[in-house]
Every structure is written in structure tokens, then in C-alpha cells.
Amino acid sequence: MTHLDPPGGHGRSAVPAPPPTASAHRVGVAPPPAGSSRTSAAALARCVSVEPAKFAAAHWGQTPLLSRAAELPNPAGFTDLLSPADADELLSRRGLRTPFLRVARDGQLLPAARYTGGGGAGAEIGDQVLDEKVLELYAGGATLVLQGLHRNWPALIDFTGELSRAVGQPLQVNAYLTPPGSQGFATHYDTHDVFVLQVDGRKHWRIHPPVLPDPLERQPWGGRADEVGATAQGPAALDVVLEPGDALYLPRGWLHSAQAQESSSLHLTVGVRALTRYALVEELLGLAAEDRRLRATLPFGTDLADPDAIEPELTETVEALRDWLLRADPAAVAARLRQRAWPASRPAPIRPLAQAAAIAALDADSRVGVRPGLRWQLAAQGDRVALRLFDRTITLPAECEPAVRALLTGAVTRVGELPGLDDDADRLTLTRRLLREAVLTPA
Numbered sequence: 001m002t003h004l005d006p007p008g009g010h011g012r013s014a015v016p017a018p019p020p021t022a023s024a025h026r027v028g029v030a031p032p033p034a035g036s037s038r039t040s041a042a043a044l045a046r047c048v049s050v051e052p053a054k055f056a057a058a059h060w061g062q063t064p065l066l067s068r069a070a071e072l073p074n075p076a077g078f079t080d081l082l083s084p085a086d087a088d089e090l091l092s093r094r095g096l097r098t099p100f101l102r103v104a105r106d107g108q109l110l111p112a113a114r115y116t117g118g119g120g121a122g123a124e125i126g127d128q129v130l131d132e133k134v135l136e137l138y139a140g141g142a143t144l145v146l147q148g149l150h151r152n153w154p155a156l157i158d159f160t161g162e163l164s165r166a167v168g169q170p171l172q173v174n175a176y177l178t179p180p181g182s183q184g185f186a187t188h189y190d191t192h193d194v195f196v197l198q199v200d201g202r203k204h205w206r207i208h209p210p211v212l213p214d215p216l217e218r219q220p221w222g223g224r225a226d227e228v229g230a231t232a233q234g235p236a237a238l239d240v241v242l243e244p245g246d247a248l249y250l251p252r253g254w255l256h257s258a259q260a261q262e263s264s265s266l267h268l269t270v271g272v273r274a275l276t277r278y279a280l281v282e283e284l285l286g287l288a289a290e291d292r293r294l295r296a297t298l299p300f301g302t303d304l305a306d307p308d309a310i311e312p313e314l315t316e317t318v319e320a321l322r323d324w325l326l327r328a329d330p331a332a333v334a335a336r337l338r339q340r341a342w343p344a345s346r347p348a349p350i351r352p353l354a355q356a357a358a359i360a361a362l363d364a365d366s367r368v369g370v371r372p373g374l375r376w377q378l379a380a381q382g383d384r385v386a387l388r389l390f391d392r393t394i395t396l397p398a399e400c401e402p403a404v405r406a407l408l409t410g411a412v413t414r415v416g417e418l419p420g421l422d423d424d425a426d427r428l429t430l431t432r433r434l435l436r437e438a439v440l441t442p443a
Helices: 040-045 052-058 084-093 131-139 154-167 221-232 277-288 307-326 330-344 352-361 398-408 424-436
Strands: 025-029 065-067 101-105 143-146 171-178 193-200 203-208 238-242 247-250 255-260 265-272 368-370 375-381 384-388 393-397 440-442
Touching: 040 052, 040 154, 084 131, 084 143, 084 171, 101 131, 131 143, 154 171, 154 265, 171 255, 203 221, 221 255, 277 307, 277 330, 330 375, 352 424, 352 440, 368 398, 368 424, 375 398, 384 398, 393 398, 393 424, 398 424, 424 440
Parallel strands: none
Antiparallel strands: 025 375, 065 247, 101 143, 143 171, 171 265, 193 247, 193 265, 203 238, 203 255, 368 440, 375 384, 384 393
8 A cells, every 4th residue: 555644744734735636526524423412403493493494595694583492492492502500610610711701891891800810829820710800790790701612611512513514604602691680782783693592591682784784804893883873772673582592593784782681691692604705705816816917017106196097007907807707716716715714613622532542442343433523625636635624635645535535424434344445454554544633533
């Protein structure tokens, strides 16, 4: 068998390679492990009370959707994802650091120094959350925002991975803990879609139509604060109190404010990072640098204060850009979009110690599976095959392609059954490599 390059050695790049010039390729996202108690469809069903097709056609990126607990499949609500007791544990016993906690009061974020400090002997790092300071601020009416829970709370890591596969976009999860009668933030809009999942308590939401439909990340609400404030004084498109177990979907741009009622409130906000047509424009312009006409220098002494001097240059530039756009290669654009989008959505976590033990104990009867949520592209490149991942490209001998494809698609899980390789020694070499690269996990 041709030599398999070791991790970090020749044949492995941290920068995604250009699109293949060779023939067949395939792109995929690894599914949840067989026998998983939840599926992508089930994760979405917990957030919306309509069928996925109707949600996609009538609400996705367009209009809000209120789903009452009685209309959703889990009568217990969302406490299995993060309960008030779980939030207390994060705030007290997990050594939480900034920026995993923000604190807001009267619509303003408080300086982190108000609630962080050193953690005592052996943990002197100065930005750790101090529970007694958090208590003081929360009791005084401040809202606590636990951030990035899709990275550090197991139930939300799993749920977010499943929901991300359902919507096909990267997700983030924050939790908002608001004291009775308090409002953490003034009316505003987000530059990403959100699913609001009410866990505990009751919260009054007022929703108004966008002042800027479909805002980009570079177009936050602060730049339109006066318009947002004026619109918030008018009639609400949706005025509702969320009860435990209720869910609310808001497309990006919709104005909203929320106030806890007679008791404290805990809700989760699942943010959906948008991949927009403007992203296509940005990547097309990035590729346009290949066109010499578009790299040309403006004439010597061009008077930038004179529109008549700019007009002929603008006309020629637009013509050159139009000609280039008509020749744009969809494969090249897709490759750049992958480099932009894939790193924003990590695959399921692996257990380094268990993974290392599985590598050491690997034999022909071992069973392995592709890492859940892993985005991949497999492409032939001459006498090699390239496996492109979210953060790097792995190259392997071409004869490995049938075995790699069988593993990625779930057709084979037993090492000794991998197709296309001569003997078990080659199968074990390939499997060890893919386990070390965190492409596979022990079944």
C-alpha cells in the first residue's frame, strides 16, 4: 500500500486546497450516530409547531412564528436543555470566565470588572466569574446572559448540533436570566435569526416589523437607534407573554423587547448565522481580483472630486466586472463559501482520552463511525484523494477512496470490511490515521 502521510506531515494542510481539477467528488455532513435518541427533525420540531416544509415556505427568514407548549412535542418544555439549577451550577461551580457571561441593566452592558476576579489559590486568572458579585447584581435587577452554551453545556452541545443539521446553518446559544419585572435590553433587532425557548417563568415580548429587512452582520441596530425607537412606540405586530415550554421564531431584523413578569425568567436564544446572497457577492469580488482589467490603475492624476473624470473609469470597470461575472466558476465560488461557512459550525465533540485508547486497541473487528456533524468533501486528485474538512485538507493514496467513502457515508463500520484495500494491515493503517485526525470516532 502507498505510504499514508502522518498527521501534521506532508499531505495535510491547515488551509483548504483549491477546487479539484479531477473528476468525481462528493460533499456531505455526517449524521448523528446510529441509535441516537434525537434526530435533526426532532430538534426542529421542538422549536416550531408547524411542519418543516411549511416553516421553510411561510416563516424562514420572513415572519415570526409563535409556538405554544401544547403545540410542541415535549410537554416537559426545555428544562432538559438547561434548567435554573443548571444555570446556578454554571455561575458558581464551573469556573466560568468572560466572555461566557455578560451582565446588563437598564439596557446597558456592565463592565466585566464588576463581576469578575481571581479564583483563589491555583486559579489566579483575573477574569473568572465571582458568584457573590453576580448575586449582588442579579438581586439588584440585572439580567445575566450566559453565552456560548453550545460549546460548554453537554445537553445544548447535542441539541445545537442536531438543530444545526436541520437548518443547515451554524448556531449559537445564549441563556438569559432576568429578575422579576426586569428588562435586560431596550428594543433592538438582531442580525441573525433566533429561536427563543422559554424555560422557566413568564416573559412579555413585544415584536415590531423591521426598520431594515434582512440586515447584514455589518448593519447592527445601533446605527438606526432613532428609527428603532420610533417604530417601537407604534403598534406591535406581536404582543405576547411566553410561558414555560413556549417557543418563538424571529427572523433577523424584527424588532423585539422582553420583560420578565411576576417571577424570574430563564429563556434560551438559539441564534442562526445567516449565509446570504451578499456573501456570494463578497466571494465573487474576491475572485474578481484574478481579472487584470479590474486590477488596472486609474489614470494618472485622476480628479476624485470630479464625477465627470470618474464616469469613464466607472463605465469601463462595470463592463469589465460584468464580463468577468459571466465567466465566474460556480465551483470556485462554492469553495470560498465553504471556507467561510464550515469553520463556523464545529462537528460533535470528541473525547481525546477515549479516542487515544481506541487507536491503541484497534483491530480488524473494531467498529468506527464518522464524527457526527463533520462537514466533508472527498475529491480525486490524480494518484491521490483529497478529504476536505472544516479546518484542513487530508490527502491519501487514491486506493483509499472506496474505504474512506464507505466510512464517511456509514456503509461500513467494521474495520475488517473496508473495501478497496489489500489486507487488514492497510485497513488498520488508514483507520488509525482517520481516528488521529478526528474524522472517525469509536462506534
